[in-house]
Amino acid sequence: MTKSHARLHRWLFPVFVLALALLGTTCAHRSSDSSSDSALRTLAERVFPYVEQYDYFGVCGVDGDTSNCPYTARLAQRLKESSATLCRCQNPSPTREIRVSPAQGGGVIRVSLNRGSVNFELQVITEGGRLLVDDERCVGQGRESSIYETIQPCQSS
Secondary structure (H helix, E strand, O other): OOHHHHHHHHHHHHHHHHHHHHHHHHHHHHHHHHHHHHHHHHHHHHHOOEEOOOOEEOOOOOOOOOOOOOEOHHHHHHHHHHOOOOOOOOOOEOOEEEEEEEEOOEEEEEEEEHHHOEEEEEEEEEEOOEEEEEEEEEOOOOHHHOOOOOOOOOEOO
16 A cells, blocks of 8 residues: 555545444434334324234223323323223224324324224323323314313214
8 A cells, every 4th residue: 555545545534434423313313203203103003002803903901901001190090080091982993093293202193093983182292201192182172172171082073
């Protein structure tokens, strides 16, 4: 290797390392943005899991035990006191559609069940470093449809 090649290598190596570091930062940033969508979607799938044995979508805590559900303590207490679930429905659903809207500190998950006849929004917060559902509202019905105000079904009109 000639002296000029050695100088070129000494100059190119730090540039190459810097380029890789910048590329990694850009990719990590994009990854964290999409992981927010992914994390909210995963959360929704835990709240309304597919029950393969029966070929329908259930709801976490349907048996009254919310200890393994991704709910805040406040929401778990409300569901326990009212003997309700986040489905607010009598029967499991053959369909489930999920749309997510990440936000700083949580986000909103829009869930549609029973071929679009039941629609609600899960209000998600970060608590203790974990994403948790803190409230549920009927789509288009505002705060008065909060699970803390009513447990009436979220039926589409």
